[in-house]
Amino acid sequence: MQDSEARNREYYERFWSADAAVYEAHPTSRHRKRFIVSVAAASGLRRGDFVFDYGCGTGMVLRTLRDRVGLDPRDLGGCDIAAAAVARVARDLSSATIVHGSFPEIDRPIRVAVCSEVIEHTPEYRDILRWLFDHLAPGGSLVLTTAGTPMDAPDVSYGHTQHFRLPGLRADLQQIGFEVVSARRWGFPFFSLQKLATRMFFDQVRQRVIEGGMGPLKRRLFAVAYRLYFVHDRIPWGPQIFVVARRPAAGRAS
Secondary structure, X not given: OHHHHHHHHHHHHHHHHHOHHHHHHOXXXXXXXXXXXXXXXXXXXXXXXXXXXXXXXXXXXXXXXXXXXXXXHHHEEEEEOOHXXXXXXXXXXXXXXXXXXXXXXXXXXXXXXXXXOOHHHOOOHHHHHHHHHHHEEEEEEEEEEEEOOOOXXXXXXXXXXXXXXHHHHHHHHHHHOOEXXXXXXXXXXXXXXXXXXXXXXXXXXXXXXXXXXXXXHHHHHHHHHHHHHHHHHHOOOOOEEEEEEEOOOOOOOO
């Protein structure tokens, strides 16, 4: 885990320092946020409940939940291995519990845990899932997103160590003690085409889309793609996995 975490830390220190605005505007990132926030809001989340984002990145999910649900920043927490990300979120959410590193010590049970685009980055992903289970309040929810297609060269460059199939991921969660509330694939056909284009023209996509800041043309392209990607909600297939799981109201994993 240490080698993969060190590589990821180096990559994401650079990424969050230079390209956070691109990530937040990217259509796939916006749809992941939409899914996470919708699930969290529908769970009955209210002021005083503790939300924790494991791998919080720019903090866009935490900021959106603060604004949509009316949470106090003291009810928000997160961790990330990139110091640049943690500094940004701590600045934006001044009284939140934002921790640099993995497996932080926290002193409040989590009502809603978020883990988005994290577990594909380490072969020790089960340790993260168990940490989340152990720190959830009984009856608390986990909202999880991850990659669900075979890995390719761009995925390796992003620091991915494995991708998942739904049956195996469901079994991992259940073995730890989670109840899986819902689990689906998402992203066909347009996000699938995006993945194909990235694989075929990775250098150009990286230079012109993933990196390089936000210009007017990129903003328009992202806005159009975001609207097109709503069709994915109707098609249970694609390269993205969305899962909602719950810690049972009573009892623990053995």
